[in-house]
Amino acid sequence: MAKRMKxxxxxxxxWFGVQDLRAFGHxxxxxxxxxxxxxxxxxxxxxIINTWSDIxxxxxxxKQRVEDVKRGVLQAGGFPIELPAMSLSEPFVKPSTMLYRNxxxxxxxxxxxxxxxxxxxxxxxxxxxTPALIMAAASMNIPxxxxxxxxxxxxxxxxxxxxxGTDSWKYWAxxxxxxxxxxxxxxxxxxxxxxxxxxxxxxxxxTMTSAAEALxxxxxxxxxxxxxxxxxxxxASASGRRIVDMVWEDLKPRxxxxxxxxxxxxxxxxxxxxxxxxxxxxxxxxxRAGVDIDLSLFDALSRDTPVIADIRPSGRYLMEDxxxxxxxxxxxxxxxxxxxxxxxxANGKTLGENLxxxxxxxxxxxxxxxxxxxEEGGLVVLKGNLAPxxxxxxxxxxxxxxHQHKGPAVVFKNYNDMAxxxxxxxxxxxxxxxxxxxxxxxxxxxxMPEWGQLPIPQKLLKEGVxxxxxxSDARMxxxxxxxxxxxVAPESFIGGPLALVQDGDMVELDIPGRRLxxxxxxxxxxxxxxxxxxxxxxYPRGYGWMYAQHIRQANEGCDFDFLEAGDEDVPEPEIH
Numbered sequence: 376m377a378k379r380m381k382x383x384x385x386x387x388x389x390w391f392g393v394q395d396l397r398a399f400g401h402x403x404x405x406x407x408x409x410x411x412x413x414x415x416x417x418x419x420x421x422x423i424i425n426t427w428s429d430i431x432x433x434x435x436x437x438k439q440r441v442e443d444v445k446r447g448v449l450q451a452g453g454f455p456i457e458l459p460a461m462s463l464s465e466p467f468v469k470p471s472t473m474l475y476r477n478x479x480x481x482x483x484x485x486x487x488x489x490x491x492x493x494x495x496x497x498x499x500x501x502x503x504x505t506p507a508l509i510m511a512a513a514s515m516n517i518p519x520x521x522x523x524x525x526x527x528x529x530x531x532x533x534x535x536x537x538x539x540g541t542d543s544w545k546y547w548a549x550x551x552x553x554x555x556x557x558x559x560x561x562x563x564x565x566x567x568x569x570x571x572x573x574x575x576x577x578x579x580x581x582t583m584t585s586a587a588e589a590l591x592x593x594x595x596x597x598x599x600x601x602x603x604x605x606x607x608x609x610x611a612s613a614s615g616r617r618i619v620d621m622v623w624e625d626l627k628p629r630x631x632x633x634x635x636x637x638x639x640x641x642x643x644x645x646x647x648x649x650x651x652x653x654x655x656x657x658x659x660x661x662x663r664a665g666v667d668i669d670l671s672l673f674d675a676l677s678r679d680t681p682v683i684a685d686i687r688p689s690g691r692y693l694m695e696d697x698x699x700x701x702x703x704x705x706x707x708x709x710x711x712x713x714x715x716x717x718x719x720x721a722n723g724k725t726l727g728e729n730l731x732x733x734x735x736x737x738x739x740x741x742x743x744x745x746x747x748x749x750e751e752g753g754l755v756v757l758k759g760n761l762a763p764x765x766x767x768x769x770x771x772x773x774x775x776x777x778h779q780h781k782g783p784a785v786v787f788k789n790y791n792d793m794a795x796x797x798x799x800x801x802x803x804x805x806x807x808x809x810x811x812x813x814x815x816x817x818x819x820x821x822x823m824p825e826w827g828q829l830p831i832p833q834k835l836l837k838e839g840v841x842x843x844x845x846x847s848d849a850r851m852x853x854x855x856x857x858x859x860x861x862x863v864a865p866e867s868f869i870g871g872p873l874a875l876v877q878d879g880d881m882v883e884l885d886i887p888g889r890r891l892x893x894x895x896x897x898x899x900x901x902x903x904x905x906x907x908x909x910x911x912x913x914y915p916r917g918y919g920w921m922y923a924q925h926i927r928q929a930n931e932g933c934d935f936d937f938l939e940a941g942d943e944d945v946p947e948p949e950i951h
Contacts, residue, residue, distance in 0.1 A: 380623050386517065387420035387454075390491035401491065419622035420454045421615070422492035424483050424511075426504045428462035433501035433524050433580065435571040436602055440611050444496050444522060447615020453494075453622070455615070458486045465502045465580075473850065474822025474922060476503040476656075477935050480663075483511035493517065494622040496614055497592075500524025500573045500602075502853075505583040506656035509592055512628040513663035514938065518621040519628050520721045521592040522614045523584035525602035526694035527572030537567045538576040538687040540854020544828060552836040572602030575694040577686040578853035582649035583656055585703050589643035590660070591631045591720030595729040599702030601695055617722060626723060632664035635715035639726065641673055642713050645680035645752025646706060648689035650853025651767045651861055654754060659932030665940035670756045670765045670930050674889065677752030682771055683709060683742040688856040689753055689771040692740045700737035708733035709744060757860065757891040760900070761846070761872050761882065764864035764930045770886045773858035774842040778886040780858070781894075782807040782844065783879050789814045790826055798833040806835055809844045809882040813873055814910060816848035816866025817926045817933050821913045827851030827861040844884050846891070848873055848929070860884065860891060862929035868910055875903040 382388060390401045405415065423444050427437035441457055448455040461479045463472045487495055495515075497508040500523050512519035530537030546563050549555045555563075573580030581598075588598040594614055600607045637657060644653040654673050661668040684706060686692050697706075707714065708730050716727030735741045742748060753771045758764075770778060785808045787793035793812055796802055804810075810829050817823045826849040831840055845859045848866040865871035872893065876882070881894035893900075914920040925935040 380625050382417040385419055385493045385622070387415065387491040387493050391415050415454045418452055418454045419493040419619055420456055420491050421448045421618055421622070422487055422490060422495045423455055423457045423498065424460050424486060424495055424508060425457055425498045426460050426462045426479070426501070427498070428464065430467050431462040431464035431501055432466070432568065432571070433464070433573040434462065434498070437498055437524070440522070440608070441498065443608050443611040444498070444615040447612035448496070448619060450612070451616040451619035453619035456490070456492060458490065460486060463501060463503050463507070470820055471822035471824035472503040473824070473933065474820075476507045477922070477938065478918065479504065479507035480510040480514075481938065483508055484515045487511065487515045487517060494618045495519040496618050497521045498524075500580055500584055502573075502579040502583065502652070505580070505587055506660060509587060509590070509660050510663045510934070512592070513632050513660060516627050516629050518618060518626055519592070520594070520614050520618045520621060521587045522611050523587060523593060523598045525572045525600050525604070525607045526575040526581055527568060528570040528601060528603055529575055529693045529695045530567040530569055532563050532566040536693060537563065538693050538854070539568055539574040540578050540852050541576045541688040541856065542567060544855060548831070548836055548841065551833050570603045574854055576688060576854045577647055577649055577684065577694070579650040579652040580853070581694050582644055582647060582653050582853055585647060585649070586640040586644055586653060586657060588703050589640040589707065590636045591718055591726060592628070594722055595720070596702055596704050599694065599698040601698060620723075621721065624723060626721070629664055631719055631721060632660065632666065633718060634666050634668070635718040637661050637666050637668055638672070638676065639714050639718055641676045642680050642710065643703070643707065645677050645754060646682060646710055647684045648682040648686065648748065648753035648769070648771050651754055651769050652850055652853055654767055655850070655862065655929055655933050659934040662932055662934060662939045673754060674756035677754055677756070680710070680713060680752040681744065681747035682749040682753050683744065683747055685740055685742060685748055688854055689769070690748055696737070696740050700740035701733065701735040704730060704733035705735040706741050709735060709741065755886055755889065757886070757889055759891040761876070761891045761893040762863045763872065764928065766860050766863040766891055768858070768860050768886065769856070772856035777842060777844055777858040777884070779884065780809070780844050781881060781883040782809045784809050784811045784876050784882050786811045786813065786876055786878050790824075793829065797830055800834055802832060804832055804835070806838070806840045806843060809846060809884070811873070811876050811882070812845070812847035812849060813867040813876070816863070816868055817928060818923050819866055819868025819910070820849065821919060821923065823848070823850050823929065823933065825850050825852045827859050828855035828857055829859070844882070846873070846882065858884070864928045864930040866928060870904065870907055870909065872900065874907055875900055
């Protein structure tokens with residue numbers, strides 16, 4: 376860690392501290408807003424990147440929580456500056472928030488680069504906001520701490536707890552099968568989301584905020600606190616106080632986001648039975664931080680990490696239960712032998728020091744190592760001639776009899792084709808078929824939407840079928856479940872092997888063998904590839920065009936090629 380900073384070493388000093396015409400303009404405009412020299416002189420300026428908006432349900436409390444963060448910054452002798460950023464509400468943004476994760480990362484990075492700030496508090500939680508903000512912090516590399524939104528309270532219907540996303544899919548299938556009424560479906564709708572905060576299942580939001588804590592980017596215990604709990608307010612203020620000290624200590628993200636930290640985060644997501652989306656996001660964070668990791672790390676750590684969090688969709692409980700059971704600190708204390716405990720975290724202590732005194736209070740929610748949910752982690756990496764660069768599956772959320780399966784493909788060319796035909800009573804499909812969706816990847820979706828939990832045909836639902844093997848180059852919500860193979864790379868829209876699958880081709884899924892195979896000869900595949908015609912691009916201009924030109928594939932983190940770590944010796948542009 377570098378020596379303690381002096382006031383004249385601060386970035387903000389270049390705006391406010393020097394005696395020239397430009398600094399005169401900066402100071403006079405700050406005074407125009409009612410600030411005075413006492414607000415900034417000798418104090419770190421702290422950017423609070425706030426992803427609140429009127430249409431982000433996960434961050435509905437951020438309008439108040441940002442005031443709690445400001446209070447902490449002021450208490451520690453800092454100068455808080457709120458900088459609003461793109462909100463990325465998961466259910467409302469179309470075609471997918473994944474299309475805009477990199478835009479938020481770019482915006483947050485440039486907000487920090489272009490303003491007179493010395494450190495940053497990053498406020499996120501809704502799925503893509505967490506990785507986007509951490510990616511930005513890794514690239515900008517000024518002191519930063521993450522404040523997670525926190526999970527919402529558990530839902531309720533007829534006395535039964537409801538989990539966001541997971542129970543939506545469950546009861547939607549029951550409605551389509553005719554097992555619940557429209558009135559009951561409306562009751563589920565009104566009872567499933569009862570407070571501010573992100574999904575309280577182990578979806579992408581809870582997975583990534585937990586990963587952020589395991590990376591060391593939050594205060595200890597921050598990720599598990601429910602949004603509605605008063606402890607969340609205190610955590611936000613404490614984060615505001617801590618970032619001021621981080622600036623004086625010059626503790627920067629790239630000192631935290633090391634290879635050891637990335638391995639800790641991957642191990643944590645495996646033990647949680649976390650979202651498959653974590654693979655894409657952690658790969659992107661690693662590449663921003665200059666850490667060379669790939670999908671093989673996820674598979675290796677999955678083989679060595681049991682699932683010990685009994686949380687939906689892989690288990691029974693919800694994040695509120697997880698918090699009362701000891702939260703992430705409790706879980707990590709049970710995994711300590713598998714973690715790099717010497718990794719540095721945002722509070723200046725090591726992960727091992729932060730886990731001292733951590734306990735588990737409910738062995739049903741956070742299992743002991745002799746009573747695991749699964750001996751392997753929640754994510755498996757598959758390879759084969761159908762996915763040369765890899766694909767993933769959350770095998771703990773799939774029916775065991777489908778872990779090894781071979782069946783004929785039923786192919787849909789795109790989402791609209793699937794939506795139009797999936798419930799056709801004349802569709803030639805059985806429970807043994809393999810549903811294949813093409814053109815749903817990073818370029819093809821566009822933006823790799825969460826279409827991967829492909830619907831089971833209504834006629835099969837009525838027969839009692841609740842899971843089938845489904846394959847796509849899409850993602851799926853971390854709250855989803857089923858034998859869904861995802862992130863097939865390279866994607867079909869750019870000519871990957873998934874584009875060549877035809878109805879009736881035999882497809883083999885072998886989770887224990889980590890294999891995804893299309894039973895078609897190399898010669899036949901070559902013939903099909905020669906006849907393949909690339910689809911028409913989605914965007915002729917604008918951000919969508921830029922996205923399609925520069926997006927990496929899923930196995931590389933879906934970041935833009937020009938945003939990954941570059942030459943660290945290039946100096947920051949001078950302020951004029």
